[in-house]
Amino acid sequence: MSVRVEVAVFTVGEGRLQVLLGRVGGGTWTLPAAGPGVTAALDDAAARAVEDMAGARGIAMEQLYTFDRDGADVAVAYLALIDAGRHPIAPGPDVVEVRWFAHDDLPALADGQDAVVAYGLQRLRAKTAYAPVAVNLLPELFTLGEMQAVYEVLLGRALDARNFRRDVLRAGVVEESGDVRGEGRGRPARLYRSAGGRFAVDARERRAVRALSSGDDPPA
């Protein structure tokens, strides 16, 4: 059996959750992928697949699952999160086109890749419960309002701004930058940056953080 690597890259933009796809030769869209016949370390191969297809570097990435592909190959799937604003995408060599697609409006994908996207989405939503995933989808400096908006897209429901603020600050996952930003109308918001640490958006989820002393994060 030969080894492939495939990456489901997500971002949040225009109030929607989006997935990165590219077209190489034929008409079908595909996830960033490498192989069959990967030689590098899996994590590196996944990072390079994204870089080769769209030019984006240094994005958060974790292994998802390894799929059988009709007995011939195995595909090691990865989940990646990116702030589309910070990392503009551009077609790499041999790539005809790269684009963001709304996750609920995808074109036909290469064989088996629907499962990768579906499971990536599931994992992303689950991680919302115990990791500050939003910081990987935001610029280096961001307002709490922006952060809340990201979570609302991921969770598909509105959050109470006051409780959200209290919970995020209490969790200590962000730190003030000292700057503020006036966005037009309304009082200017303070700018924060990531301070590491775990986080859960709402009550139920916050509990899970403590319950799972170490969560279920992958090794290494």
Next chain:
Amino acid sequence: MSVRVEVAVFTVGEGRLQVLLGRVGGGTWTLPAAGPGVTAALDDAAARAVEDMAGARGIAMEQLYTFDRDGADVAVAYLALIDAGRHPIAPGPDVVEVRWFAHDDLPALADGQDAVVAYGLQRLRAKTAYAPVAVNLLPELFTLGEMQAVYEVLLGRALDARNFRRDVLRAGVVEESGDVRGEGRGRPARLYRSAGGRFAVDARERRAVRALSSGDDPPA
């Protein structure tokens, strides 16, 4: 790169969490494994590896993680749970010896397998939070006392029997068999069997169940 499969098989016995290991040729102990050069579907290959080494069949199994092995192989690791009483182990062909080892007192393992055991244990404990893993470690019929004992081993702390009972029954993960069993001294306990469904042992964990509408269970 060639594909291997390795399985961390856990059971609970004698008040301890135990791991299944075997010796094939040389002196080093190893997990049930297949490959390099696996041809079957990964899940099947994992099940067969356990069967070939120890003769145990039909046990609960899920994929854990795929590890690099110094650039040459990838090892797809699995987690399996088993009731050692229900599935007696016996060395398969070419196997010199199979044994249960307390998870905190393992011998030297084949290359990289420590990581498989460590992550398997982590995942097992995390799953405790949202899945009734104990039923996979118990006989078909069991008392709530036995079930509680399993969770106490997994979690490493004592649970309140009254709250445990209430929570398990409320969650609907077990159903009464109608029988009872007198175990010597004390009032005979009702016997239950698994009824499917999700479950969390204690408060924090129970919340996580609802929060993660679909949890983070692997595909298919």
Next chain:
DNA sequence: GCAAAAGTGTTCTTTGTACACCCATGG
């Protein structure tokens, strides 16, 4: 001075945790 977004604090309800007691059996 009004609309819009940011920021602060309080009340109420839900949920978890701790605990006291009775039941059934073996020795």
Next chain:
DNA sequence: CCATGGGTGTACAAAGAACACTTTTGC
């Protein structure tokens, strides 16, 4: 009749959800 584990119910503490109000800016 007492020790042992099984089974039922209640009181208290903690945590989350809902919510009213003030502040700072642009127009």
